Amino acid sequence: MPFAIENVRITDLTWLLAGAGGPRMLASLGAEDIRIEWKDRLDMLRHGGPPIPIGEEREKFLRGEPFVAKNDGVNRAGNFGENNPGKRGISLNLRTEKGKEIFKELVRISDIVVECFTANTMERLGLGYETLKKVNPSIIYVQQPGFGKTGQYADFVSTGPVAQAISGLTEQSGMPTPYSPAGWGYSYMDWSGAYYCAMAMLSALYYRARTGEGQYMDCSQAEPGIFMTGTAILDYSANGRVWQRYGNRSPYLPAAPHGAYRCQGKDRWIAISIFNDDDWRAMLKVLGNPAWAKDAKFAKFAARLLNQEELDKLVESETVKHEPFDLMNRLQGAGVAAGVCQTAADRIYSDPQLKHRGFQKALPHSEVGDWPYKDFPVHMSESPAYVGGTINRGFPCYGEDNPYVYGTLLGIGDGEQKQLAEQEII
Amino acid sequence: MSSAKGFLFDLRVLEIADERGEFLGKLLAGAGADVVKIEPPGGNRTRAIGPFYQDKPHPERSLFFWHYNLGKHGVTLDIKKPAGHDLLTRLIPNFDILIHTGAPGELDKMGLSYKALSAINPRLIVAAITPFGQTGPWRDLRGSDIVHLALGGVMMNCGYDPMPGMEYDTPPIAPQMWHAYHITCNNTYMATLGALLYREQTGRGQFLDASIHQAVSTCTEVDIPHMVYARQPVWRQTGRHAMTTIVAGSQSVTKDGRYVNASGVLGGTQLPLFEMLNKYGAADDLMDEKYKDPAVQKDPVVSRHINAVMKRFIQSYKFERDLWKEGQTYNMHWSPIRKPHENLTDPHWAARKTFTKVYHEDLDKTFAYNGAPWLAGKSQWRTGPRAPHLGEHNGEVYGKELGISTKELTKLKKQEII
Numbered sequence: 001m002p003f004a005i006e007n008v009r010i011t012d013l014t015w016l017l018a019g020a021g022g023p024r025m026l027a028s029l030g031a032e033d034i035r036i037e038w039k040d041r042l043d044m045l046r047h048g049g050p051p052i053p054i055g056e057e058r059e060k061f062l063r064g065e066p067f068v069a070k071n072d073g074v075n076r077a078g079n080f081g082e083n084n085p086g087k088r089g090i091s092l093n094l095r096t097e098k099g100k101e102i103f104k105e106l107v108r109i110s111d112i113v114v115e116c117f118t119a120n121t122m123e124r125l126g127l128g129y130e131t132l133k134k135v136n137p138s139i140i141y142v143q144q145p146g147f148g149k150t151g152q153y154a155d156f157v158s159t160g161p162v163a164q165a166i167s168g169l170t171e172q173s174g175m176p177t178p179y180s181p182a183g184w185g186y187s188y189m190d191w192s193g194a195y196y197c198a199m200a201m202l203s204a205l206y207y208r209a210r211t212g213e214g215q216y217m218d219c220s221q222a223e224p225g226i227f228m229t230g231t232a233i234l235d236y237s238a239n240g241r242v243w244q245r246y247g248n249r250s251p252y253l254p255a256a257p258h259g260a261y262r263c264q265g266k267d268r269w270i271a272i273s274i275f276n277d278d279d280w281r282a283m284l285k286v287l288g289n290p291a292w293a294k295d296a297k298f299a300k301f302a303a304r305l306l307n308q309e310e311l312d313k314l315v316e317s318e319t320v321k322h323e324p325f326d327l328m329n330r331l332q333g334a335g336v337a338a339g340v341c342q343t344a345a346d347r348i349y350s351d352p353q354l355k356h357r358g359f360q361k362a363l364p365h366s367e368v369g370d371w372p373y374k375d376f377p378v379h380m381s382e383s384p385a386y387v388g389g390t391i392n393r394g395f396p397c398y399g400e401d402n403p404y405v406y407g408t409l410l411g412i413g414d415g416e417q418k419q420l421a422e423q424e425i426i
Numbered sequence: 427m428s429s430a431k432g433f434l435f436d437l438r439v440l441e442i443a444d445e446r447g448e449f450l451g452k453l454l455a456g457a458g459a460d461v462v463k464i465e466p467p468g469g470n471r472t473r474a475i476g477p478f479y480q481d482k483p484h485p486e487r488s489l490f491f492w493h494y495n496l497g498k499h500g501v502t503l504d505i506k507k508p509a510g511h512d513l514l515t516r517l518i519p520n521f522d523i524l525i526h527t528g529a530p531g532e533l534d535k536m537g538l539s540y541k542a543l544s545a546i547n548p549r550l551i552v553a554a555i556t557p558f559g560q561t562g563p564w565r566d567l568r569g570s571d572i573v574h575l576a577l578g579g580v581m582m583n584c585g586y587d588p589m590p591g592m593e594y595d596t597p598p599i600a601p602q603m604w605h606a607y608h609i610t611c612n613n614t615y616m617a618t619l620g621a622l623l624y625r626e627q628t629g630r631g632q633f634l635d636a637s638i639h640q641a642v643s644t645c646t647e648v649d650i651p652h653m654v655y656a657r658q659p660v661w662r663q664t665g666r667h668a669m670t671t672i673v674a675g676s677q678s679v680t681k682d683g684r685y686v687n688a689s690g691v692l693g694g695t696q697l698p699l700f701e702m703l704n705k706y707g708a709a710d711d712l713m714d715e716k717y718k719d720p721a722v723q724k725d726p727v728v729s730r731h732i733n734a735v736m737k738r739f740i741q742s743y744k745f746e747r748d749l750w751k752e753g754q755t756y757n758m759h760w761s762p763i764r765k766p767h768e769n770l771t772d773p774h775w776a777a778r779k780t781f782t783k784v785y786h787e788d789l790d791k792t793f794a795y796n797g798a799p800w801l802a803g804k805s806q807w808r809t810g811p812r813a814p815h816l817g818e819h820n821g822e823v824y825g826k827e828l829g830i831s832t833k834e835l836t837k838l839k840k841q842e843i844i
Contacts, residue, residue, distance in 0.1 A: 004620035168766030185583035202619035230603035271576035356562035
């Protein structure tokens with residue numbers, strides 16, 4: 001089947017996840033993404049982990065035997081891989097005049113330029129939006145500086161934890177004071193920064209399709225975080241209320257019990273949401289109608305809301321007797337919203353729904369072989385997205401697509417390509 | 427900012443959605459589409475989600491409803507009654523996108539399968555958001571925000587340090603404020619725009635099957651690669667990434683009990699930190715030659731020592747001292763752990779118009795709202811008007827657009843069809 005945006009080409013100067021994730025999404029939707037890299041300043045994740053087992057290591061891994069994967073080379077880093085499937089990759093030295101010239105040729109045949117350098121890097125290289133617009137008047141230029149292109153923090157650096165902290169999202173996760181914030185145990189704002197960068201690119205593509213006009217976009221990593229602080233701003237503005245954490249409870253859509261409760265096994269937990277009396281009765285039945293539940297403190301929904309601390313302990317005294325997935329199945333069978341706190345292993349190896357939907361897709365790769373990558377989570381009936389993109393491939397090796405991009409797309413002959421490589425330009 | 431035209435200036439969206447999908451409508455409205463929200467005559471269930479204006483629960487005072495329905499039009503319609511169903515099918519040809527968050531198969535049962543809708547309007551894009559997806563063994567299970575954050579793996583990444591011996595005495599944590607739905611709607615926005623761009627080429631709409639469970643499951647970071655490539659689990663840790671080992675923490679408490687996230691230079695040396703500490707006479711022994719080598723700095727014992735010196739330094743100041751800004755001048759990833767409202771008074775965001783003010787003429791009051799997630803050269807983000815009152819635009823949509831007479835509208839109202 002066709003992809004949604006097979007006619008779109010992206011010149012991709014991003015890195016890490018917040019940057020690289022946005023064009024990853026568009027590659028899944030069918031765009032031809034050309035990721036530009038230079039060996040002296042590689043994405044640090046290319047040197048990071050976890051190293052993907054290859055050769056004998058892989059054999060051992062597949063047999064379930066102990067192995068140590070070597071962390072050598074730049075084409076076998078697991079996190080880098082997960083951030084860049086479906087993309088093409090070329091080497092290009094933008095600090096050389098000839099490199100800049102070639103870059104402009106690529107921009108000329110592209111629809112989007114996307115980058116996540118600090119605010120004024122591209123201008124300093126002489127490759128800012130105003131310059132590139134002269135090369136390609138309808139180009140969409142999406143920039144993703146941490147705090148934005150303008151304003152007094154324009155030169156500040158950001159990664160997920162930085163954007164999460166300042167936006168308020170870190171403070172909004174965890175148990176009430178005196179606990180510290182728990183924050184996010186991963187770079188939520190890397191993924192979300194990536195989502196908003198992708199959303200911006202797609203919005204600008206639609207606008208261009210309808211008007212013929214490209215545009216410049218300033219997509220900071222921090223602002224989407226502020227955008228997702230929910231009703232906290234309005235609650236302050238309208239009610240003067242300062243944000244307070246409430247743990248795993250649900251004060252705004254009242255529910256009790258509501259939280260994560262310990263189950264059998266090491267560090268196994270189940271989340272349960274009880275929104276009304278029907279839910280309550282159904283849960284109690286599954287738990288064997290324990291005697292404590294007859295206490296007047298828990299008789300009515302309103303009373304349960306007031307006595308949640310005690311209720312949580314009592315519920316946990318029951319859940320801890322149960323195997324988590326068995327309990328989830330029985331609660332769900334009784335119509336109760338309940339779900340195990342799943343690990344990565346649960347999601348990859350045993351979750352039947354994710355298996356049914358194709359959570360991960362195995363993609364070929366020229367050095368590390370076939371490995372699974374997380375697929376786009378929305379199924380599209382006419383133009384399905386696919387994490388391998390139109391090229392049906394995992395992440396690019398460094399400079400892997402030089403022959404295609406320089407030869408086929410830009411018409412640079414083999415001899416000249418060889419010369420450019422010798423001159424450290426490509 | 428040459429034009430006030432939104433990105434999606436010529437699009438119309440029909441929304442039949444609860445908390446699972448209202449954020450998608452908010453995004454599309456923000457991007458410039460004309461969004462018409464359909465509610466049952468008694469009001470959408472999201473009008474009962476708090477907090478409430480002045481803490482008085484009322485369908486027109488839900489701040490949740492205000493926030494997630496900013497910039498939309500609103501009509502009432504009982505789509506389960508034949509006359510309501512008929513009105514809906516009369517609206518369908520006028521719209522580009524239908525957002526629907528009913529249970530899997532609900533549209534089919536109402537005779538509004540994608541096939542049927544497509545026969546009325548072949549260009550229609552249906553964005554259907556369900557807890558687990560339209561098909562599959564879990565399709566009929568019940569979700570909630572916390573249940574999705576649990577099943578999707580977010581919670582097992584978030585929480586507090588284990589005790590020595592790697593036992594946890596605190597549960598995994600679900601970050602607050604409806605993120606299961608934020609994640610899903612952000613992804614469904616991408617799919618919807620993909621479908622629109624496909625329609626530009628083919629003239630055809632399509633059906634989008636968004637699973638909250640799958641969307642949340644894709645939104646974690648290193649836990650998946652570590653399992654895929656090394657079968658290593660990660661451990662959740664206070665205020666920092668879940669990792670395969672327990673690492674030194676960057677979340678540092680201030681004298682007055684607030685927090686700063688103080689990470690170093692990305693992948694680099696700690697020398698800038700030593701310099702900054704030394705400037706304040708707080709470097710302890712860190713200016714010693716032996717700490718200059720980045721490899722030495724990464725030794726676990728040394729790294730804990732560096733971390734302790736840094737934390738002592740941060741704890742000797744109050745939060746309002748804004749030490750993070752100076753850390754940033756050393757190129758370090760320092761950031762204040764703010765409460766959301768503290769951004770309202772930051773001149774940086776003011777200069778970027780990150781927040782916006784919305785006038786509520788019914789209350790004669792103006793409130794601060796979250797504004798645009800980005801700045802664009804041409805297309806502006808829509809930041810109003812306030813969320814619609816129940817049935818506020820019935821006259822406009824049914825009267826002006828469908829040509830239904832006032833008399834007929836009164837009758838429909840009496841029959842609780844609108």
